Amino acid sequence: MRTVTSRQHPLVQAFRSAGRRAGPGTDVLLIEGATLLEEALAAGATIRTVAVTRARLAAPDIAHLIDRLEGHGAEVVQVSDAVMGAMSPVRAPSGIAALGAHRTVDRAAVCAGPDALVVALVHVQDPGNVGAVLRAAEAGGATAVITCGETASPWSWKALRGSMGSAFRLPLSHAAVPAEAVDAARSAGLSTLACVQSGGDAPAAIDFRRPTMVFLGAEGAGLPPGVLSACDRRVSIPMRAPVESLNVAVAAALLVYEAARQRSHH
Numbered sequence: 001m002r003t004v005t006s007r008q009h010p011l012v013q014a015f016r017s018a019g020r021r022a023g024p025g026t027d028v029l030l031i032e033g034a035t036l037l038e039e040a041l042a043a044g045a046t047i048r049t050v051a052v053t054r055a056r057l058a059a060p061d062i063a064h065l066i067d068r069l070e071g072h073g074a075e076v077v078q079v080s081d082a083v084m085g086a087m088s089p090v091r092a093p094s095g096i097a098a099l100g101a102h103r104t105v106d107r108a109a110v111c112a113g114p115d116a117l118v119v120a121l122v123h124v125q126d127p128g129n130v131g132a133v134l135r136a137a138e139a140g141g142a143t144a145v146i147t148c149g150e151t152a153s154p155w156s157w158k159a160l161r162g163s164m165g166s167a168f169r170l171p172l173s174h175a176a177v178p179a180e181a182v183d184a185a186r187s188a189g190l191s192t193l194a195c196v197q198s199g200g201d202a203p204a205a206i207d208f209r210r211p212t213m214v215f216l217g218a219e220g221a222g223l224p225p226g227v228l229s230a231c232d233r234r235v236s237i238p239m240r241a242p243v244e245s246l247n248v249a250v251a252a253a254l255l256v257y258e259a260a261r262q263r264s265h266h
Contacts (some may be wrong), residue, residue, distance in 0.1 A: 001076055002078070002080045003078045004078070004080075005083060006078050007082060007083055008087040008115035009083070011049070014049075014099060015086075015097065015099060017028040026103075028100075029157075029160065030089065030100075030160075031047070031099075031157075032097045032161070033097070034061070034094065036040070037065060037096065037098055039169075040100060040163070040168050041247065042165075043169050044224075045101070047072065047074045048075065048101065049075045049076075050074050050075070050076045050098040051077050051083075051097050052095065055095060055115060056096050062095075101171075102172075104172060104173060105171040105172060106173065107181065107184040108142035108187065109179065110143070110146060110171045110172070111144075111184050111185055111211075112188060113143065114263060115177075116148060116190055116211040117141065117143050117208070117211070117214075117259050118143060118144045118147045118212070119137045119140065119213075119216065120146045120147045120175075120178070121133060121146070122224065123148070123150045124147075125151065126218075127152040127153070128159070129248050130147070130159045131154070131163040131164075131166075133252045134154055134163035135162065135164050135249075136253035137161070138170045140253060140256030140257045140259070141260045142256050143171065145170060145173075146175055147174050148177070148178040148181050149177055149178055152166075154172050176249065178227045179230070181215075182230045189211060191207075191212045191213045191233070192215065192230065192232045193212055194223055194231035195223070195235050196228070196234045197222060197236065201234065201257055202238060203235055203237055203254065204262045206233065206258075207261035207262070208258060209262050209263055212259065214235075214256075215227050216248050216251055216252055217248070219245050219247055239252055
């Protein structure tokens with residue numbers, strides 16, 4: 001096991017770069033913390049390099065995790081606390097972090113199948129919200145998530161932490177523009193549903209037993225006109241005044257669980 005003691009080491013720069021960039025154009029991701037590393041390993045994610053402090057390496061559970069990671073081909077590097085502080089994007093580093101690679105699934109593939117329930121996020125720029133949507137989508141039985149346009153990468157470290165491992169298990173795809181997601185849904189025969197603040201049908205009135213793609217936009221901005229006009233139907237979640245909008249992850253969870261309710265009685 002080699003040791004890195006300099007904050008100027010190229011490996012430190014590689015970690016910092018991965019913390020700043022994730023998503024289209026790169027398959028590199030930064031995984032911070034033992035819990036997420038366990039989730040990534042269990043899901044079969046590719047983990048290339050692991051950095052761990054001496055103090056963390058002394059813990060039996062971390063030592064066991066390191067053995068498993070090395071068994072899967074990961075290089076393990078011991079670093080000082082100062083170097084870990086430079087590598088990790090979090091304010092209080094956990095003492096173990098890794099560089100890995102993510103998998104993006106073809107849009108046609110995520111739309112395939114008679115039980116498809118795809119959540120499409122349009123211009124949702126908060127990575128914490130993106131991660132929370134992934135977690136709710138997996139928990140409720142959605143089959144995939146597509147990020148569209150300016151949506152934050154589900155592979156950014158903040159989104160990974162928010163997803164609590166769901167990003168490693170749930171099929172994820174990306175559409176540079178929302179129209180690509182609409183086209184993929186149409187080609188696969190999916191119903192397209194736009195979630196709007198008001199004026200749409202109640203969730204219970206939608207037939208979620210059909211293969212469906214649900215489009216959700218950022219809270220406040222909502223979905224762009226092009227997506228609204230392209231979708232087959234609109235859905236609105238009833239809210240008591242004076243509440244006018246819901247967090248996108250809450251909205252996604254309510255719709256996905258309504259779909260699960262309907263499908264369980266199918």
